[in-house]
Amino acid sequence: MTGTGRLVRLILRRDRVVLPIWVLLLGLLPQLYLAGFQKLFTTDAERLEYAHVSGANAGFAGLYGPLSGDSLGELVVWRSGFVPVMIGLAALLTVIRHTRAEEEAGRSDLLRATVVGRWAQLAAALLVTMLSGLMIGLLVTGSMIGAGEPREGSIAFGALFTLSAWLFAGVAAIAAQLTTSSRGARMTAVLVLGISFVLRMGGDISAIGDGRLAWLSWLSPLGWAQKIIPYGEDNWAPAVIALLGTVMAVAVAGVLLARRDLGAGLLASRLGPAHAGAGLSSPLGLAWRLHRGLLLGWTAGFAALGVVFGGVGTSVVQLAATSNEVADTFSKIGGSGSITDAYFASTTGICALVVSLYAIQATLRMRDEEQNGHAELILGTAVGRTSWAAGHLLFALLGPAVAMAVQGAAAGLTFGDPGPVLGAALAQLPAIWVLGAVTVLLVGAVPRFAAVAWGTVAVSLLILLVGPLLEFPQWAMDVSPFTHVPQLPAASFSAVPEIVLILIAVLIAATGLAALRRRDIPA
Amino acid sequence: MSELARKSASSARHVEPERSGGGGGTAIDAEGLIKRFGKVTALDGLDLTVRTGEVHGFLGPNGAGKTTTIRILLGLMRNDGGSVRLLGGDPWADATKLHRRLAYVPGDVTFWPNLTGGEVIDLLGRLRGGLDPRRRDDLIERFELDPRKKSRTYSKGNRQKVALIAALASDVELLMLDEPTSGLDPLMEEVFREVILQEKSRGDRTVLLSSHILAEVEALCDRLTIIRDGRSVETGTLDDLRHLTRTTIRAELTGPVDSLAGIAGVHDLTSADGRVAFDVDADGLEPALRSLVTAGVRSLVSQPPSLEELFLRHYTRTGNGSPR
């Protein structure tokens, strides 16, 4: 591990902007919730009422996890329930960026030719990521204690965040050893994060219903961290599990690293065809080869997600049956629909946000292709820029539609009534396309800032997560396209916002394409 | 541009009819090209004329602007000034139409990691409008490439082969090769030369060859253009350019000589203890020798002009840029 110290400094230098941003943002988010709640409740009675209603909301339980009690601290922990997912994402991206991505770019060869040990790069990446996770935890603990919350609960709360970062740093460390491309490593790690989230969501929703599937949460790394239940039980046993999980993941990654050559993955490459098939003769044919893995992965993932959502939906029905009072209050806050309608409306909303990540990823593939010189190869042949872009954009357009449709159909079928849930899923598409179109505009007009596209999802997510609680003004809520699509099946369908969103998407994408046609490639 | 460059550009010794029509036997005609990247001026009035049917060497130190020029010729980038015609068309406006008639090999090439070399060759050929399967197989054999391997497992040299085969297997009028042999081993470089010479013997294929390898340029090119800091500094045939190079003279003299410094064409003169050393252009050779003889010569060593010396001179001469 010689040279780890120097590599740590190198990473800190390269990430000197990004690292502090995510540490501060994620570490201080609970304070925002705390402030929001303090403003919201003028009396204890109001808080108890809110907790009572929210605790029974299956959609909330899915997104944030279970609400363990009605103290202010527990409410904040519950409302921060999605933050560990974001922390996990930030952690895994950081680790892969400084391990597999470096190796793929060939910079590791340079480094290892100097006096740097075999494990130094992995160790440095993990060290930086885990320290950042620790900083987030300390920020949370410190600020919660500072706000007058109980000491042990605040420490437990910090540990929840820190362990989320550590677990997914470990997951990423393993993923980085498995595949040769950083894209593949990233997808593997994100997939594990997604599965963890879905397992935790399924288990937690079931827990407030009939509890048959509550054990699912225990299969999820996110679930382990959340089982600490700060301010409620302050249960340290799950924290120990999470810690052991982290240590094991890191150890496995270390062993895998020792067994393989630099630049190689564990999954060996086989020989392929010497001639191209008939399909590989157009930009679209190439795009299919480049996108099909991603499309398949997203479709399979969303089919599974749909099955979980649909299955848990039955729990929600039973919940309604056992408690009329809950059903009443629920339909009061959930709009005009029934309790299951509200549930499916919120699961669909989350799915749509996640699928917009896919739309962006598929669109940014164009920029990748430009940066690694592949676009130059294609555009050097008789292929025009528009048809080159069209191949990729077709997948950005239809891929999300397929993923959403499969999710909606799977959820609906599992639940027993496919129509409304499928409709709800498809109704979200125009909002997803708007974010995809914004990505096209960025790639076309300001290619150097194309990665800003990810920020549009972050903003939409933030608006969804904290907007209502912090009582954002309407114009701020309106920034997110997801505010405008009808939340089926809880709300009724209206065509106008859908059509307007589609027109906006077309306009933005067309502007982006026009800019792409006019600029230098590569730029 | 040097005087010679202008001379040779105007002497139209080439009479090959152009397949495309228009342009009167020039495949590439760029004048006063300007390209800026923010504050960096990559091309600063570059001229390049390539005649139909010739192999044209395109040389210059790192960062001189070769790749940038080729990208403008391909319509990938747009010039900020100057004019450019390619195969009788406008490379920016008619890009896709023109690209059916040319093939391009980028300098540092990578492919889609999951596609095999064979798939890449076929794909690029088809996108260009078709390739000759017999020629493809022949080239694969000559370059000793295993087309079944996934691109990510190819070494740099093998990637270069894939790109070359993809370009050479298409029946096109113009080949644009940006440092095509970087990474090839000497044996494969030899194969590359043979293939290009074969192309040349057909008489109607034009090749623009950017290269840093002198031997390659000497073996293949009819004419060449040397650029520096985004400007053309020499253009002409190899013989023209050889004529431009200087002879290095070292002599021991019996008497004093003082007229040398005044002779046009004498450069880098040093003299001490009756020894002189200088470089001299072809035009200055005779007067310089005369004045040496007048002074009385005890011994004399002369080094004949070489292209290498010319290149080194252009590569190292400190200008307003940052030559290496």
Ligand SMILES: Nc1ncnc2c1ncn2[C@@H]1O[C@H](COP(=O)(O)OP(=O)(O)OP(=O)(O)O)[C@@H](O)[C@H]1O
């Ligand atoms: N996209 C770009 N953005 C900014 N500067 C650029 C860009 N492309 C090239 N340059 C600059 O333009 C100049 C010319 O670069 P170019 O790649 O054309 O040189 P080259 O002659 O091909 O060099 P080499 O022999 O190293 O391949 C360099 O100074 C380079 O840094």
Ligand SMILES: [Mg+2]
């Ligand atoms: Mg170059």
